[in-house]
Amino acid sequence: MNLVWETAAMSLPAILGGTPTRPQGPPAWPLADPEIREVFEQAFRDGWWGKYQAGQTERLETLLRDYHQVEHVLPCGSGNYAVELGLRALQIGPGAEVILADYDYPGNFLSVHAVGAIPVLVDIEPRNWNLSIEAVRSAIGPQTKAILASHLHGGRVAMRELMDLAREKGLVVLEDAAQAPGALIEGRRAGTWGDAGVFSFGGSKLLSAGRGGALLTRHAEVAQRARNHLVRAGNIVCPMTELQAALLVPQLKRLDERNQLRWGNVQVLCEAFADLPGVRPFVGPGEEALPAFYKLGMKIDQIAFGLPRDKIIAALRAEGFAVDEGFAAAHVTRSPKRFRQGSALAEAANAHANCIQVHHPILLETPDALRELAQGWRRIHEHADAIRNMMNDG
Numbered sequence: 001m002n003l004v005w006e007t008a009a010m011s012l013p014a015i016l017g018g019t020p021t022r023p024q025g026p027p028a029w030p031l032a033d034p035e036i037r038e039v040f041e042q043a044f045r046d047g048w049w050g051k052y053q054a055g056q057t058e059r060l061e062t063l064l065r066d067y068h069q070v071e072h073v074l075p076c077g078s079g080n081y082a083v084e085l086g087l088r089a090l091q092i093g094p095g096a097e098v099i100l101a102d103y104d105y106p107g108n109f110l111s112v113h114a115v116g117a118i119p120v121l122v123d124i125e126p127r128n129w130n131l132s133i134e135a136v137r138s139a140i141g142p143q144t145k146a147i148l149a150s151h152l153h154g155g156r157v158a159m160r161e162l163m164d165l166a167r168e169k170g171l172v173v174l175e176d177a178a179q180a181p182g183a184l185i186e187g188r189r190a191g192t193w194g195d196a197g198v199f200s201f202g203g204s205k206l207l208s209a210g211r212g213g214a215l216l217t218r219h220a221e222v223a224q225r226a227r228n229h230l231v232r233a234g235n236i237v238c239p240m241t242e243l244q245a246a247l248l249v250p251q252l253k254r255l256d257e258r259n260q261l262r263w264g265n266v267q268v269l270c271e272a273f274a275d276l277p278g279v280r281p282f283v284g285p286g287e288e289a290l291p292a293f294y295k296l297g298m299k300i301d302q303i304a305f306g307l308p309r310d311k312i313i314a315a316l317r318a319e320g321f322a323v324d325e326g327f328a329a330a331h332v333t334r335s336p337k338r339f340r341q342g343s344a345l346a347e348a349a350n351a352h353a354n355c356i357q358v359h360h361p362i363l364l365e366t367p368d369a370l371r372e373l374a375q376g377w378r379r380i381h382e383h384a385d386a387i388r389n390m391m392n393d394g
């Protein structure tokens with residue numbers, strides 16, 4: 001962000017009519033649930049917070065297994081580590097190619113490199129800016145061994161189609177559900193379609209333990225290989241702590257109810273945004289239930305909206321909303337020596353330039369908060385000329 005705009009952004013609420021749309025600012029995360037306080041009090045009272053083992057991680061494993069209807073769950077230190085662990089457990093190593101979306105969580109590109117494999121970048125669906133199965137099909141080559149599929153920004157990859165393709169071509173699939181815990185895809189939980197699935201419990205995630213992740217699989221041999229990487233001389237290399245595990249238990253119990261609430265609010269938001277030019281949510285009201293929204297992806301058309309993306313983000317923040325740019329497409333930020341291009345990347349380039357993410361906490365508020373969000377965008381759009389002039393005068 002340039003200095004001129006930073007100065008200008010401070011006077012933005014004045015331009016927009018006195019007070020920001022949301023003067024109280026964005027809602028806090030994580031939530032102050034009484035069950036969370038109870039975990040901290042119990043851990044302190046009973047003294048297990050600093051122990052290697054206190055039954056909490058095992059309890060979480062059992063709950064995650066039951067919830068996802070899979071046989072094997074391995075909690076670990078982060079989602080990033082779970083991706084790397086998953087690739088290793090699926091026997092992806094030097095020389096192997098892994099197909100993934102050009103527009104993806106950037107750490108995934110690096111995790112492919114971490115195991116010595118080669119990323120093959122493919123395009124995303126115009127519909128929801130998630131991995132395109134057609135692009136995957138066109139990218140498969142003789143060295144291709146795996147597909148890494150991430151559900152992003154409330155969208156979902158078409159997993160049945162992807163698994164059919166993978167089976168046909170003899171490939172394995174690692175499904176990254178870090179952003180979509182509890183989401184359903186044709187009635188099955190995200191993360192359980194692939195040969196292995198990944199979750200993240202980082203500080204901003206829907207299930208938050210500050211840090212943490214997990215690998216899920218229904219295949220005993222994949223789980224065994226993952227365990228061999230994860231455990232050294234009886235000690236876990238990149239562990240989740242007992243306290244982290246205990247904090248996740250009450251959140252997992254409320255996940256479905258909260259995903260439902262978020263989805264209801266996204267539908268309100270879709271309606272409120274319907275006639276706003278230059279901005280569309282990734283998912284529409286006709287979407288299959290039940291998505292999960294870590295960040296709600298918004299596609300913008302900067303010309304139709306009347307402002308460049310960084311200015312829209314600055315203006316929205318000044319209006320009291322938590323928004324960010326989307327991810328950087330890998331083909332833009334990484335050397336071409338470090339990947340093979342598997343398809344045209346036009347939609348990924350579009351997402352790279354035109355995605356804005358709305359942080360999820362507002363999706364647990366009342367429908368009025370979502371109408372306020374739409375109102376904030378509308379005010380900015382209506383004042384686009386004044387905001388532009390202010391920037392230029394800056």
Ligand SMILES: Cc1ncc(COP(=O)(O)O)c(C=O)c1O
Nearest residue numbers: 078079080105150178200201202
């Ligand atoms: C899709 C996706 N995969 C993996 C990760 C990495 O998770 P962690 O932050 O727990 O390492 C993230 C984090 O945002 C993510 O969005």
